[in-house]
Structures are given as structure tokens and as C-alpha cells.
Amino acid sequence: MHLSPGEIRAYHDSQLEAGAQRRVEAHLAECQKCQIDAQSALDHTRQVGERLASLEPSISKPISIPAARAYLDARLQAEKEPIPMWSKLTSRISRPAWVGLALVAVLAISLVFPPVQAIANSFLKLFRVEQVTVVPVDTERLAGEMRQSTRLEGLFSESVQFEEGGEPLEVSSVEEAAAQTGVAVRLPTAFVETPKLFVQPGGSVTFNIDLELMQAVLQEMGREDIQLPASLDGAVVKLEVPAGVAALYGECQVDDNQMQDPDGPHRMDIPDCTSFVQLPSPSVDAPPDLNVTQMGEIYLQVLGMTPEEAASFASNVDWTSTFVIPVPRYGSDYQEVRVDGVNGTLIQHFQYGEQAYLLVWVKDGIVYALSGPGQADQALQIAASLK
Amino acid sequence: MSLSRRSSPATRTAVESSAFEALFQQHWEKLCRVLYSFLGDWDEAEDLALDTFVQLYHRPPADSERLGGWLYRVATNKALNALRARKRRQGYEGQATVLALESEAPGDPEAVVEQAQERQRVRAALEVIKPRSAQILILRHSGMTYAEIAAALQISPASVGTLLARAEMEFERAYHKVQV
Numbered sequence: 001m002h003l004s005p006g007e008i009r010a011y012h013d014s015q016l017e018a019g020a021q022r023r024v025e026a027h028l029a030e031c032q033k034c035q036i037d038a039q040s041a042l043d044h045t046r047q048v049g050e051r052l053a054s055l056e057p058s059i060s061k062p063i064s065i066p067a068a069r070a071y072l073d074a075r076l077q078a079e080k081e082p083i084p085m086w087s088k089l090t091s092r093i094s095r096p097a098w099v100g101l102a103l104v105a106v107l108a109i110s111l112v113f114p115p116v117q118a119i120a121n122s123f124l125k126l127f128r129v130e131q132v133t134v135v136p137v138d139t140e141r142l143a144g145e146m147r148q149s150t151r152l153e154g155l156f157s158e159s160v161q162f163e164e165g166g167e168p169l170e171v172s173s174v175e176e177a178a179a180q181t182g183v184a185v186r187l188p189t190a191f192v193e194t195p196k197l198f199v200q201p202g203g204s205v206t207f208n209i210d211l212e213l214m215q216a217v218l219q220e221m222g223r224e225d226i227q228l229p230a231s232l233d234g235a236v237v238k239l240e241v242p243a244g245v246a247a248l249y250g251e252c253q254v255d256d257n258q259m260q261d262p263d264g265p266h267r268m269d270i271p272d273c274t275s276f277v278q279l280p281s282p283s284v285d286a287p288p289d290l291n292v293t294q295m296g297e298i299y300l301q302v303l304g305m306t307p308e309e310a311a312s313f314a315s316n317v318d319w320t321s322t323f324v325i326p327v328p329r330y331g332s333d334y335q336e337v338r339v340d341g342v343n344g345t346l347i348q349h350f351q352y353g354e355q356a357y358l359l360v361w362v363k364d365g366i367v368y369a370l371s372g373p374g375q376a377d378q379a380l381q382i383a384a385s386l387k
Numbered sequence: 388m389s390l391s392r393r394s395s396p397a398t399r400t401a402v403e404s405s406a407f408e409a410l411f412q413q414h415w416e417k418l419c420r421v422l423y424s425f426l427g428d429w430d431e432a433e434d435l436a437l438d439t440f441v442q443l444y445h446r447p448p449a450d451s452e453r454l455g456g457w458l459y460r461v462a463t464n465k466a467l468n469a470l471r472a473r474k475r476r477q478g479y480e481g482q483a484t485v486l487a488l489e490s491e492a493p494g495d496p497e498a499v500v501e502q503a504q505e506r507q508r509v510r511a512a513l514e515v516i517k518p519r520s521a522q523i524l525i526l527r528h529s530g531m532t533y534a535e536i537a538a539a540l541q542i543s544p545a546s547v548g549t550l551l552a553r554a555e556m557e558f559e560r561a562y563h564k565v566q567v
Contacts, residue, residue, distance in 0.1 A: 004549065005549065006549025009552040010547070013548070041552065052524060055425075055506055056420075061420075062416055062419035062433055065415050068437070333468045333471050377517075
């Protein structure tokens with residue numbers, strides 16, 4: 001029995017227990033093959049070590065501990081942990097519905113500020129989500145601006161009506177889920193376990209735009225630079241989200257009573273839950289002469305872009321069919337990936353201090369969202385196993 | 388070791404835990420050095436190290452016995468994300484910036500350029516190998532014991548030798564493939 005590369009490596013690093021270290025040494029004294037392997041491994045390790053040594057700082061070092069402590073204190077004093085508004089909006093929603101209703105919440109925010117050319121109650125223009133793109137957002141700044149507004153919650157409670165179709169309902173089979181939603185349910189085969197399946201009834205969000213209130217909120221947020229057209233006042237925009245299916249793998253929360261209060265302390269355990277949500281594309285009814293690019297520009301400015309940046313970004317997006325996901329500028333990373341034969345968006349971020357992913361794509365009129373703990377390659381492997 | 392925070396919102400920003408203080412004193416410099424190995428930029432390394440401590444303060448992990456390991460896991464994850472974001476954002480110009488940032492030591496200009504290219508190549512190799520392989524290589528190179536690495540990456544101490552050996556093979560293959 002020869003030594004494994006791992007044993008040899010640990011032996012060279014003197015990281016074996018004393019007894020094991022002696023046993024390896026004795027074996028090496030007698031086994032010529034292992035002697036050759038050990039020498040080769042040692043050469044290899046030294047070569048890698050030399051290459052890595054090039055990364056070491058030469059003459060400089062980080063700021064001193066007292067200076068760093070002062071910076072840390074300043075940062076801790078300056079910032080209260082930001083709670084994104086959409087977390088608040090979705091805080092009362094149980095986990096299976098999170099992705100679908102996060103769509104609602106984010107779109108809700110985007111649609112609070114549409115410069116509609118105002119024909120109230122006319123729903124002739126239909127938008128349907130066909131693709132997804134990402135806009136980086138300084139969430140801390142945005143949350144700070146939102147906190148300055150005392151009337152923001154009023155804006156939501158007075159202008160926005162949520163009609164939820166009810167609580168998620170656990171179903172016993174794919175066939176039952178398909179029958180209740182009309183979705184040809186697909187599941188990843190990468191998991192050996194059988195998922196818990198939930199049907200999330202559809203819902204709708206209606207916005208009755210009160211221009212005066214919106215302008216007051218923007219003023220409180222310090223965003224007087226954003227101009228809202230007067231014709232927006234009184235417009236009604238309706239977002240409809242069809243019923244969808246969530247498949248949950250691992251330790252997932254489905255009980256409302258266990259939901260985290262975003263204003264309370266953060267939960268301490270790390271949930272090992274992977275969720276796969278599929279639902280027909282949400283649609284938006286809006287007045288027919290909606291200037292969608294202008295609406296997009298305002299949305300992007302609210303999210304923190306300068307007018308120039310917003311104009312440039314907005315001009316490259318088809319706002320009639322694209323769902324623009326705001327992701328935190330810091331602490332997350334995103335990329336376009338090929339998934340399920342179409343282009344999708346893969347967002348990597350941290351959840352409770354651990355790496356997590358959200359992979360979103362749209363195919364044949366169905367929005368798919370896969371989220372869970374782990375690295376990007378895990379997300380892509382799971383998505384590739386869809387049947 | 389455990390962390391505690393004041394519960395009153397008005398005073399919530401003050402750190403009073405001696406455990407937090409001890410962790411900061413113990414790990415600040417080493418954490419920055421590990422992050423510098425990934426990033427080659429002290430400002431960015433210090434910024435991410437501070438981010439990690441802020442995160443520890445606001446959202447300490449459930450397992451309060453292995454906070455040191457948590458710090459290195461979270462910080463190196465942040466560094467890998469930052470590297471990927473930088474690569475996508477800045478492309479060649481970004482690499483040039485890093486070359487300039489690290490070329491602070493005086494010396495033979497040709498040697499300086501050569502060293503800078505070597506660093507660039509090593510980092511490019513670290514970016515393309517598995518994140519855990521990059522983490523294990525850098526953490527071991529920084530002088531961590533197998534037990535410390537195991538705690539940081541949440542793996543069995545007995546598997547560290549094997550994973551290190553594999554990571555080195557993976558790194559060498561990537562190093563010879565990357566173009567700078």
C-alpha cells in the first residue's frame with residue numbers, strides 16, 4: 001500500500017499527528033516508489049510556493065491596528081445595517097413565494113415612477129417579461145435615501161394595492177402542481193431527494209399614481225433632480241403575476257411564523273435551502289402612450305444612476321419585455337450565462353455570510369429562478385439537469 | 388468565544404464585545420495580507436477586511452466557536468468576487484492599473500516588469516481554478532495550519548492535504564495555460 005498524495009503533502013507540511021508522521025517516515029525509508037513520488041511532490045509544492053510568493057507585498061503593509069480600528073468604528077457608527085425596501089415589502093411573504101413576489105416588489109418600485117402620458121384606466125399596452133438584465137445599485141445609499149422619507153410607506157399604502165391569491169399550498173405531485181397552475185412543471189434531476197412542491201397562487205399589484213405624493217417622497221429622499229411629468233398624475237398601472245410552482249430542496253422555511261422580521265435581529269443559522277421557482281411571465285397593463293424608455297430612465301435614477309448613466313443604460317434595454325433586477329453594487333457579482341438554451345443572469349452574493357446564487361432566465365414564456373447556497377458552477381449544474 | 392451587541396437601536400453601533408475586539412486585534416493584519424495576495428491592492432484589501440468585520444458585527448455566524456475561520460472564509464469569498472468583478476469591469480486597463488499599483492519597489496525596470504507579469508499570471512491562474520482551490524492555496528501559503536484551513540473552509544482537517552495536492556496540480560495546469 002503506497003502513500004497517497006494527501007498523506008505525502010501533509011507529511012511535508014508536518015501536519016500529521018506524531019504517530020502518523022512516524023509511520024509515513026518509516027514507509028518512505030522502505031518504499032522506493034513513494035520516495036520518488038514524495039520528491040516529485042516536494043518539487044511541485046516548492047514551485048507553486050515560489051509562484052505564490054510573488055503575490056506577497058514587498059515593502060508595504062496594511063494600516064496599523066489602531067488606525068484600522070478607528071476606520072471600523074467610523075463605519076460602524078455611520079451605518080445602520082441597511083434593510084432594502086424590497087426586503088421589507090416581502091417580509092410577510094413565505095419563502096416559496098419569495099422569488100415570484102420579489103419580482104412583484106421590485107417591479108412595484110420600478111413602476112411607482114412611470115412618466116405615463118396619462119390616460120387613466122386604459123390598459124391597452126401590455127408588457128410581458130421575456131428577458132432579464134441586471135443593474136448594479138448602491139443599496140446602502142438607496143436605503144439611506146429611503147429612510148429619509150417619512151412618506152414613503154404612505155405612498156405604498158395609499159397608492160399601491162396588492163391582491164394576493166392566497167398562501168402557498170403544498171401539493172403532492174408534479175401533476176397536481178401542473179394542473180393547478182397550467183405550467184408544464186420541470187424539475188432538476190441533480191438532486192436525489194424528492195422536493196417539497198408548493199403552488200403559489202397568482203396575484204396583482206395596482207398603482208394609482210399620485211404625483212404630488214411621489215414628488216414629496218422624492219424631495220425627502222434628496223432627489224429633487226428627478227423630474228416627473230405632470231401628465232403622470234392619476235395614471236393607473238397594473239401588474240399581474242400568474243400562479244407559479246416552487247420546488248424546495250433541503251432545509252427550507254415554509255411556515256409564516258418562522259419568517260424573519262427584517263427589522264429584528266438577523267437569524268443566526270444558515271439555511272441550506274435550494275429553491276426552484278417557475279411561473280408564467282408576469283405582465284403589465286399600462287396606458288397606451290407610456291414612454292417606456294423615459295420610465296426606465298427615471299427608475300434607474302431613483303436607483304442611483306446619474307441622468308447620463310441612466311439615459312445610456314436605458315437606451316440599450318427593451319423596456320417592454322425586460323425585467324431589470326437591481327443587485328447590490330458591492331458584495332455581489334453577476335454575469336450573463338447560457339442556461340437551458342437561452343441567455344440567463346447569474347447573481348452571486350452573500351447570504352448570512354455564505355456564498356449564494358440566484359440564476360434567473362426566461363424561456364418559452366416561463367420565468368425560472370433557481371436560488372440556493374453555493375457557487376456559480378453548482379447553479380449551472382443544477383440548471384443543466386432540468387427535465 | 389461569542390459576540391454580543393447592545394440591543395438598543397440608539398447604541399447598536401457601538402461594539403462592546405471583548406471577543407470582537409480580540410478577533411480584530413488578532414486577525415486584522417493577517418486578514419489584510421491574505422486579501423492583498425488575491426487583490427494586489429492595499430486599499431481594496433483593507434476595504435474588504437473592514438467589510439468583513441462590519442459583517443461579523445452585524446451578522447455573526449451561528450457557530451461562535453469558529454469565528455476566526457468564518458472571517459477568512461467570508462473575506463476570501465469577497466476577494467474572489469472582487470477579482471471576478473474587476474476582471475469583467477476593467478479588462479486590460481484594470482490589469483495595467485494593478486501592475487502600476489504593485490510596482491512600488493524601486494529597482495531594475497526590466498525586473499520590475501517581469502515581476503509584475505508573474506504576479507498577473509499567478510492571479511489569472513487563481514481566478515480560473517476552483518474558488519476553494521484558490522482559497523486553500525493562499526491560506527496555506529499565508530502560514531495557516533491544516534486545522535485553521537479546515538475551520539476556515541469548513542472541511543475535514545484530514546482532507547486538507549489531499550485538497551492542497553489537488554489544488555497545486557490544478558493551479559500549475561492553469562498557470563501554464565493562461566496568457567498575460
